[in-house]
Amino acid sequence: MCSAKTISGILTPLMVPLCANGEIHESELRRYIDWLIDKGVHGLYPNGSTGEFTRFTAGERRRIIQIVCDQTADRVPVLAGAAEANVHETLDACNTYHDFGARAVAIVSPFYYKLSAESVFAYFREIALNSPIDVTLYNIPLFASPIDNETVCRLAEFDRIIGIKDSSGDLAGMTRLIQSVRPLRPDFLFMTGWDAVLVPMLMAGCQGGTHATSGIVPEITRAIYDLTKKSQFDGALSLQKQLLELFDTTFCAADFPEGFRSAISLRGFDFGKGRQPQTEKQSAMLTATTEKIRLLIQRMLDNPVLA
Numbered sequence: 214m215c216s217a218k219t220i221s222g223i224l225t226p227l228m229v230p231l232c233a234n235g236e237i238h239e240s241e242l243r244r245y246i247d248w249l250i251d252k253g254v255h256g257l258y259p260n261g262s263t264g265e266f267t268r269f270t271a272g273e274r275r276r277i278i279q280i281v282c283d284q285t286a287d288r289v290p291v292l293a294g295a296a297e298a299n300v301h302e303t304l305d306a307c308n309t310y311h312d313f314g315a316r317a318v319a320i321v322s323p324f325y326y327k328l329s330a331e332s333v334f335a336y337f338r339e340i341a342l343n344s345p346i347d348v349t350l351y352n353i354p355l356f357a358s359p360i361d362n363e364t365v366c367r368l369a370e371f372d373r374i375i376g377i378k379d380s381s382g383d384l385a386g387m388t389r390l391i392q393s394v395r396p397l398r399p400d401f402l403f404m405t406g407w408d409a410v411l412v413p414m415l416m417a418g419c420q421g422g423t424h425a426t427s428g429i430v431p432e433i434t435r436a437i438y439d440l441t442k443k444s445q446f447d448g449a450l451s452l453q454k455q456l457l458e459l460f461d462t463t464f465c466a467a468d469f470p471e472g473f474r475s476a477i478s479l480r481g482f483d484f485g486k487g488r489q490p491q492t493e494k495q496s497a498m499l500t501a502t503t504e505k506i507r508l509l510i511q512r513m514l515d516n517p518v519l520a
Contacts, residue, residue, distance in 0.1 A: 219290075220256060220290050220292060220316060220317060220349075220375075220376070220402055220404075220420075220421070221255060221402070221420040221421045222254075222255025222256065222420070222421040222435075222438055223253075223254050223255050223256075223421060223422060223423075223424070223427050223431070223434045223435050223438050224254065224255060224256035224257060224258045224290075224292055224404070224421065224422070224423045224427075225249050225254045225256075225257055225258060225423070225424075225427045225428050225431060226258045226259075226261040226262070226263035226264055226406075226423050226424070226425055226427075226428065227242075227245075227246075227249075227257055227258065227259040227261075227263075227264050227277075227281065227428065228263055228264055228265070228428055228470065228473060228474055228477060228484060229242060229259075229264060229265070229269070229277060230242050230245065230482065230483060230484040230485055231484065231485040231486065231487070231488070232485060233485065235486075235488060237273060237276065237277065237280075238483070238484075238485060239280060241482060241483055241484070242277075242280055242281075242284075243280065243284045244482070245477075245482055246281060246284045246285060247284065248480075248482075249427075249428070249431050250285070250288050250289055252431035252432050252435065253431060253432060253435040254289065254427060254431045254434075254435060255289060255290075255421065255435075255438075256289045256290040256291065256292060256316075257281055257285060257289060257290075257291050257292070258291075258292045258293075258294065258319065258423045259277050259278055259281045259291070259293060259294060260274050260277060260278060260293060260294030260295070260296075261294045261319065261351075261423065262353060262356060262380070262469075262470070263425040263428070263470045263473060264277075264294065265470065265487065265488070265489075266294050266296065268487070268488045268489065271297065271302070271306075274294075274306070275306070275309055275310075278291070278293045278309070278310050278313055278315060279313050281293075282310075282313040282314040282315055283313075287314070290316035290317070291314070291315045291316055292315070292316060292317050292318070292319050292349065292378075292423075293306075293310040293313075293315040293317075293318050293319070294318070294319050294320075294321075294351075295307050295310055295318035295319065295320050296319075296320050296321040296324075296351070298323075299323070300336060300339050300340060303320060303340060304339075304340060304343050304344060306318070307340070307344040307345060307346050307348070308344075308345055308346075310346060311344075311345045311346035315346065316347070317346060317347040317348065317349055317375060318344070318346055318347070318348055318349070319348075319349045319350075319351045319378055320337070320340060320348055320349070320350065320351055321351040321352075321353055321356070321357045322336065322337075322351075322352075322357040322358040322359070322360055323336055323357070323358065324356060324357040324358070326358075327358060328358040330361050330363065330364050332358075333358055333359075333360055333364055334364045334367055334368065337350065337360075337364075337368050337374065338368070338371070340373075341368065341371035341373045341374050342371070342373075344373055347373060347374075347375045348373055348374045348375065349374075349375060349376045349377060349378050349402060349404070350365065350368065350374065350376070350377040350378070351377070351378045351380070351406075352377060352378070352379045352380065352381060353380040353381070353406065354381055355380070355381075359381075360377070362386070362389060362390050362393055365377055365390060365393075365394060366393055366394055366397065369394050369397050369398045369401055370397070375400070375401065375402055376401055376402025376403060376404065377390070377401075377402070377403060377404070378404040378405075378406050378423055379403070379404070379405060379406060379407075380405075380406030380407055381407070382405075382407035382409060382410055384410055384413050384414065384417060387403065387405065387414060387417055387419065388417045388418070390403070391403055391417060391418045391419075395418070402420055403418060403419045403420060404419060404420065404421050404422055404423055405419050405421075405422040405423075406422065406423050406424070407422075407424075408422075408424040408425060408426045408456060408457070408460040409456075409457050409460055409461075411424065411434070411437055411438070411441075411453060411456070412437060412441050412446070412449050412450055412453045415438065415441045415442070416441065416446075421438065422434070422438075424460075425460070425463075425464075425470060425473050426456055426459055426460050426463070426473075428473060428477060429459070429463070429473065429476045429477055429479075429480065429510065430456070430459065430510060430513055430514070432514070432519070433452055433455075433456060433513050433514075433516075433519075434456070436448075436449075436452055436518065436519055437449050437452045437453055437456065440452070440518070448518040451516065451518055452513070452516060452518055455509070455512065455513045455516065456513070458509060459506070459509045459510065459513065462502065462505055462506055462509060463476050463502075463506055465502075466498070466499050466502040466503075466506065467491070467495060467498065467499045467502075468489065468495075471487050471489065471491070471499065472499065472502070472506075474487055475499055475502075475503060475506075476503075476506050476510070479503070479506060479507050479510060480510075
């Protein structure tokens with residue numbers, strides 16, 4: 214099992230490098246994991262939205278977690294995305310990732326079907342009662358049925374559910390949620406998944422964040438976290454504003470998360486082409502944005518706050 218007992222700080226949602234034939238580029242993935250840890254991220258989050266988990270087979274998703282846990286070798290906790298198409302397959306993933314050594318799993322509400330709050334509760338209750346590994350809820354209403362505050366409060370009664378990763382970007386909503394849940398579960402984990410609000414979310418009481426930009430500039434997101442925790446808000450906000458520009462530019466460079474795959478190549482990695490086919494027009498737009506992304510990265514790394 215992973216030696217890290219708690220999850221907090223910056224957890225990078227891992228993208229997966231691909232070979233020219235579309236298969237997982239294992240050696241490059243392992244090199245990327247080592248680089249992220251060396252740059253100071255507090256943990257890794259494979260098989261999430263940034264990691265394009267729906268574009269891999271169930272077997273590939275399991276192989277990704279196995280590689281990440283093996284290469285991480287207990288240096289940082291692994292929060293493994295375990296969302297599958299139904300509760301049976303999700304629990305099977307929970308068992309497998311527990312055996313691989315993940316610290317916890319992150320599970321999104323069932324996608325495709327629009328579910329009521331009661332159905333969302335029933336789904337996670339079934340997982341909470343049967344999972345051998347700790348579970349963090351994953352609220353991303355952009356892609357799946359939302360997990361509302363009342364449902365989170367009900368699910369917080371289950372010891373196996375240890376926290377929530379929220380990618381709504383709703384600062385007021387997160388503040389209300391923390392105020393509602395923390396009196397019931399002081400140890401409950403709150404992680405923001407929206408890059409644009411890392412500093413205010415930390416100030417509101419979140420223990421950390423999972424951000425796609427941390428896969429491009431891990432030293433920046435780590436610095437933002439450290440500065441905010443030290444109440445050095447001027448420096449943290451200076452970097453946050455630059456991070457927002459990088460996020461917006463990369464997010465809009467192509468259909469998410471293809472822009473992030475391209476941006477990572479600017480840090481010296483060969484991530485290859487994604488599995489979503491692109492037209493020549495899309496490829497040209499992405500290429501045209503790459504130079505702007507490169508300049509943004511360089512400006513961030515030259516920020517005197519990092520000195």
